[in-house]
Amino acid sequence: VDELQAEFAQRYRLFDDAVARGAALFGADWLAAFDDTLDRLFPDPVELAAAAKGYASFAMDILRRQRRFDQERAYPAKTFEEAAAEVYLDAGYMASEYLPGLLLSHFLWPHHYHQGRFFESAYVEQMRVAGGTSFVEVAAGTGMYSRRLLQLIPEASGRGFDLSPAVKAFVDHHMAAYGLNGRYRLELQDATTAVIAPTDWLVCVELLEHLEDPAGLLASLRAVLRPGGKAFITAAINAPNADHIYLYRDPQEVIDQLYGAGFGLQQAFIGPAFVPRSLGVPVPTVAAFVVS
C-alpha cells in the first residue's frame, strides 16, 4: 500500500489522498487486506506501478463520464454488442485498465468497500452457518467476490461465469495467487445464454446495468436458484461507466425487478459514492441485496 501511495503521490496526484482516506475510514483490517491483495496480485514493483496507472486511467475516465452524465442525466446510447466490443473483448484495455482499476476500487472507493463487507457479513456468513459448500458467481470480473467467499469458507468450491477472455486470465491468476485454483473454475460464457446448473448459493455483483434486459437475466437467475437458496445481487445506480448501458436511477427500480423475477428480499445495502452538494444531483450508488 505504501508503494501504491508513492505511485499516486509521484504520478497521479488526483488520487494522492485515496490511501490515507481509506486507512482513516476503515483502519487496520482494510490496510492488511489491501496490502495482502496488492502483494499477491502485483508482487513486482513494475506490476504494481502498472496497476496504479490502470486505476488512475479507469477512475479518470469515470470522472469524465460523470461530468457529462450530470448534464445529460442519461447514458450515451450503446448496445450490449458495442459495449462488449469496446470493453470486455478488448484484451489490452481489460488487462491494463479495467480489471486493475476495478480491483483497486474495491478498496479505494468507500462505497465499494462497504459493499464487500456487506457481502461478507450478510451473505457469506449466512452460507457458512447454513453449511453451504458450493456456489456460482455470474460475471466474476476481478474474481474478488469469489475469492473472499472461498477464503472465508474453506470447505467451499465455486464456478464462475464471464464472457471476457481477459477476465478468465485475470481470475485464474487471482485464484492461483491465493492457492485457490483447485476450488474454482471460471467458464467463458455469456450469462444471458449460459446453462447454469441449479444452485443454493448464487452471486451476481454489478452485472445488471451492463445488460439490455436485466429483468430477463433476473428471471433466469431465479430459475436456477433452488428453493431455499440465497442470492447476492447488486446493481450500480447513476454510474456512467463505459460499459453501463441500462440506467437505474433509483435502487427501487432494482427492487421492483427483483420482485418481478420472483425473488423475496431479505437484506439490503444502499451505498452512495459521496454526499451530493445539493439535493437532486444524481450520485453513483451501489445497491446490494440478499434475496431468496
Ligand SMILES: C[S@@+](CC[C@H](N)C(=O)[O-])C[C@H]1O[C@@H](n2cnc3c(N)ncnc32)[C@H](O)[C@@H]1O
Ligand atoms: C463490473 S464487472 C463485475 C464485477 C465483478 N463482479 C467484480 O467484483 O469484480 C462486469 C463484468 O461483467 C462481465 N459481463 C458483462 N456482460 C456479461 C454477460 N452477458 N455474461 C457474462 N459476463 C458478462 C464483464 O466481462 C465484466 O467482467
